[in-house]
Amino acid sequence: PVNCQKMMYVRAMTEYWPQEDPAIPCVDAGLPFQKGDILQIVDQNDALWWQARKISDLGTCAGLIPSNHLLKRKQREFWWSQPYQPHTHLKSTISISIDEEDDMKIDEKCVEAGPSGVGVNELRRQLIELNPNHFQSAVPHTTRSKKSYEINGREYHYVSKEAFESLVYSHRMLEYGEYKGHLYGTSVDAVQEVLNEGKICVMDLEPQGIQVARTHELKPYVIFIKPSNMSCMKRSRKNAKIITNYFVDMKFKDEDLQEMEDLAQKMETQFGQFFDHVIVNDNLQDACAQLLSAVQKAQEEPQWVPATWVS
Numbered sequence: 001p002v003n004c005q006k007m008m009y010v011r012a013m014t015e016y017w018p019q020e021d022p023a024i025p026c027v028d029a030g031l032p033f034q035k036g037d038i039l040q041i042v043d044q045n046d047a048l049w050w051q052a053r054k055i056s057d058l059g060t061c062a063g064l065i066p067s068n069h070l071l072k073r074k075q076r077e078f079w080w081s082q083p084y085q086p087h088t089h090l091k092s093t094i095s096i097s098i099d100e101e102d103d104m105k106i107d108e109k110c111v112e113a114g115p116s117g118v119g120v121n122e123l124r125r126q127l128i129e130l131n132p133n134h135f136q137s138a139v140p141h142t143t144r145s146k147k148s149y150e151i152n153g154r155e156y157h158y159v160s161k162e163a164f165e166s167l168v169y170s171h172r173m174l175e176y177g178e179y180k181g182h183l184y185g186t187s188v189d190a191v192q193e194v195l196n197e198g199k200i201c202v203m204d205l206e207p208q209g210i211q212v213a214r215t216h217e218l219k220p221y222v223i224f225i226k227p228s229n230m231s232c233m234k235r236s237r238k239n240a241k242i243i244t245n246y247f248v249d250m251k252f253k254d255e256d257l258q259e260m261e262d263l264a265q266k267m268e269t270q271f272g273q274f275f276d277h278v279i280v281n282d283n284l285q286d287a288c289a290q291l292l293s294a295v296q297k298a299q300e301e302p303q304w305v306p307a308t309w310v311s
Ligand code: 5GP
Pocket: 140, 141, 144, 175, 176, 177, 178, 179, 184, 185, 186
């Protein structure tokens, strides 16, 4: 009989390897998948084992995957996302997660030009420079006072500490931090202002901010810019200067590079299910070209988004 039921699609919040699951009734019938894969749920009639296909492999037979019910029994928190569906022209926001720059406290103005030590701030700047009518950053908020040549709403929105904190408490700040005793941050409304102008808002977020930004309101397309592996980093970044909190110049040490690689790994493990695309930042030109092409593709082709974002 033809199954006329509307198919359900979900995003995998974790990876699954049937051969490592002693509970699966038949290992060969299991469907292995990676975190972030979109799966078509073909059959949910069995309480414990569903049948599914990966959307990248729709021509193949369905395989067994553990049901949410089974998941509850294993007391795992997350296995499947809420239902997903494809949608075109929805992704109006691009979130770029941190790479080494924020973590290593590199002052962007002090990073040498060229392939060494280039971070996401520079990538974001280049993307906007390529097409300022299309891409824009949100205007951040700050509690520091306005300088004579600055205009409220252009460089920053200047607000009191109380007003800033109230935005934080009401979850209207996507990210914020302190610098020289003043608060700085990007609000949801500032991003919305860019979107209202019909532009794509380009943001750098720490991974924790991704969950705050992944809402129906902003519909972000999340790109993880990750550092290349340690041996590549050694080649390309050995001459980059980093500026510490105390403004002392020094070269990247092996431990620093290892720390970056470990951090990227940790971020992928914890947040990989939310990444729509991953770019390895080997050098600025390549990363920028890849970023532009990923953004164009995200605009032109249907993307898998939570179904609640569409309705
Ligand atoms: P300035 O006061 O010179 O304009 O900015 C000083 C520093 O504030 C920047 O170098 C940056 O570290 C921080 N900053 C500026 N905008 C933001 C923002 O939107 N979020 C965060 N977390 N820090 C910011």
